[in-house]
Amino acid sequence: MGKKEVPRCIALEWKDENMVVKADFAIVNASELVTLKGTSHKPQTRDELRALGIIEDGAVAVKDGRITAVGTTKEVVDKLERGVKIVDASDRLVTPGLIDPHVHLIFAGSREKELELMAVKGIPYLEIKARGGGMPTTLKKTGETSTEELLEKTTRILDTMLIHGTTTIEAKSGYEMTFQGEIRQLEIIKTLDQTHPIDLISTFLAQGIPFEYENKVDQLTTEIVEKWVPEIARRKLAEYCDVFCEKGYYNVEQSRRILEAGRKHGMKLRIHADWLAHSGGARLGAELEVVSADHLLFTPKEDIEALTSKGTIGVFLPTTPFCYVGTYAKAREIINKGLPVALATDLSAANMCESMQMMMTIAILQMKMTTEEALTASTINAAHSIERAHEIGSLEEGKIADIVIFDAPTHKYFPYHYGINLAEKVFKRGKLVAEKGRRIN
Numbered sequence: 105m106g107k108k109e110v111p112r113c114i115a116l117e118w119k120d121e122n123m124v125v126k127a128d129f130a131i132v133n134a135s136e137l138v139t140l141k142g143t144s145h146k147p148q149t150r151d152e153l154r155a156l157g158i159i160e161d162g163a164v165a166v167k168d169g170r171i172t173a174v175g176t177t178k179e180v181v182d183k184l185e186r187g188v189k190i191v192d193a194s195d196r197l198v199t200p201g202l203i204d205p206h207v208h209l210i211f212a213g214s215r216e217k218e219l220e221l222m223a224v225k226g227i228p229y230l231e232i233k234a235r236g237g238g239m240p241t242t243l244k245k246t247g248e249t250s251t252e253e254l255l256e257k258t259t260r261i262l263d264t265m266l267i268h269g270t271t272t273i274e275a276k277s278g279y280e281m282t283f284q285g286e287i288r289q290l291e292i293i294k295t296l297d298q299t300h301p302i303d304l305i306s307t308f309l310a311q312g313i314p315f316e317y318e319n320k321v322d323q324l325t326t327e328i329v330e331k332w333v334p335e336i337a338r339r340k341l342a343e344y345c346d347v348f349c350e351k352g353y354y355n356v357e358q359s360r361r362i363l364e365a366g367r368k369h370g371m372k373l374r375i376h377a378d379w380l381a382h383s384g385g386a387r388l389g390a391e392l393e394v395v396s397a398d399h400l401l402f403t404p405k406e407d408i409e410a411l412t413s414k415g416t417i418g419v420f421l422p423t424t425p426f427c428y429v430g431t432y433a434k435a436r437e438i439i440n441k442g443l444p445v446a447l448a449t450d451l452s453a454a455n456m457c458e459s460m461q462m463m464m465t466i467a468i469l470q471m472k473m474t475t476e477e478a479l480t481a482s483t484i485n486a487a488h489s490i491e492r493a494h495e496i497g498s499l500e501e502g503k504i505a506d507i508v509i510f511d512a513p514t515h516k517y518f519p520y521h522y523g524i525n526l527a528e529k530v531f532k533r534g535k536l537v538a539e540k541g542r543r544i545n
C-alpha cells in the first residue's frame with residue numbers, strides 16, 4: 105500500500121459498545137490525552153480555543169493507520185482484542201500530530217549574518233534588501249542549486265520537523281521566481297510528499313522580486329498571471345495560490361491580479377498580509393475570501409472584522425516578531441474579535457525554526473495566548489487552515505493516526521520547559537517514525 109493510501113472508516117465497524125476493538129497497538133496510561141473532540145466541523149474561535157477535550161489516564165488505539173478507539177485507559181483496554189501491542193505513556197502528554205500551515209520550504213544558502221544585523225543592530229529588512237541582500241540573494245542562490253541538493257537539504261529540514269512532532273505542513277514555492285524554477289520547486293514538494301513521512305500541502309507563492317525585475321513588477325505580475333499560474337494549474341502542482349502583499353514586493357493591485365488568476369485556474373487562496381506595515385493585504389484577503397491570511401502584525405481592527413465575516417483563518421507567525429520585527433500580532437484582540445487562528449513556523453531562508461513547540465512557547469509568553477489556545481492553533485485550527493480537519497488535527501475514531509507522545513506530564517509544559525524537544529515518540533499514519541530525537545522510519 106502506498107504512503108497516501110490509508111483505508112477509510114475502519115472505526116465504523118467498532119461502534120457497537122460490546123464489540124471488540126481491533127488494533128495494531130494502543131497508547132495507554134497517558135497523564136493527559138488531548139483529543140480536541142468535536143472540533144472537526146469548523147475552526148475554533150474565542151472560548152472554543154481553550155477546550156482541549158482532555159482525557160486523564162487516556163488511551164488511543166490504532167489499526168491500519170487510523171484511530172479505532174479513544175477513551176480512558178480502562179475503557180479502551182477493556183474493549184481491545186487480545187495480544188495488542190501496548191505503548192505505555194505514563195506521566196506523558198499525548199496530542200494529535202502538530203501541523204505547520206506556513207512554510208517556505210525549498211531554498212539554498214542561508215542568511216544568518218543578515219538576521220544578526222536586523223536583530224542586534226536594528227537595521228530594517230528593507231535597508232538590508234536595498235544594500236543588495238535579502239530575498240533576491242536567496243532567489244539567485246536557489247536557482248543555481250541542483251535539484252538533488254535541494255532535495256537533500258529539504259529532507260533534513262523535514263526530518264527536524266518530524267522529530268519535533270510535526271506530521272503535516274503547508275509547503276510554499278517562491279524561492280526561484282522564474283517560470284521553470286517555480287515549476288521545479290513545486291515538483292520537489294510533490295516528490296517529498298511521496299517520499300517523506302510528513303504530508304506536504306503545496307502552495308504556489310508569488311514571493312520575491314528577482315534583481316532583474318526590481319522596477320518591473322507589473323511585467324512580472326503579467327507573466328505570472330498569463331503563463332506561470334495556468335501551467336502550474338495544468339500540471340496540478342499547487343492546491344493554493346499565495347502572494348506576498350507588501351511594500352517592496354507585490355502591491356494590492358498586483359496581488360489581486362495574481363490571486364484572481366489562481367482562483368480562475370482552480371486554486372484556493374492564501375495571502376501574506378500586513379507583515380511590515382498596514383499594506384492592505386488583509387483587506388484584500390477579505391475581499392477575495394481567502395482561506396488564510398497570514399502574519400497580521402499591523403492589521404487594523406476593521407480589517408480583522410472583515411476577515412472574520414468572510415470565514416478566513418488568521419495564521420500567526422511569531423518568528424519574525426521574535427527575531428527582528430518587534431511587533432507581534434495582537435493575538436488577544438484578534439481572538440476576541442472572533443477570528444479563528446492558527447500558528448505556524450514561517451520557516452524560510454531568512455529565519456529558520458522547524459519547531460512548532462517553539463511557536464507555542466513564543467505565542468504563549470510573548471503574544472499572551474493561553475497554552476490551550478496555542479495548542480488548538482497548532483493542531484485542529486491549523487488543520488482547518490489547510491482544509492484537512494476531517495482527517496487530522498484531533499484524536500477521534502476514524503481519523504488518521506498522527507499522534508505525538510511528549511515527555512511532559514501536562515500541556516502546560518510548552519511555555520514552562522522550553523527550548524528543548526519534548527516530543528518523545530511521533531506516529532505518522534499509525535507508524536512510529538521518530539523516537540527520542542531521531543527519525544527511525
Ligand SMILES: [Zn+2]
Binds near residue numbers: 208450
Ligand atoms: Zn511567509
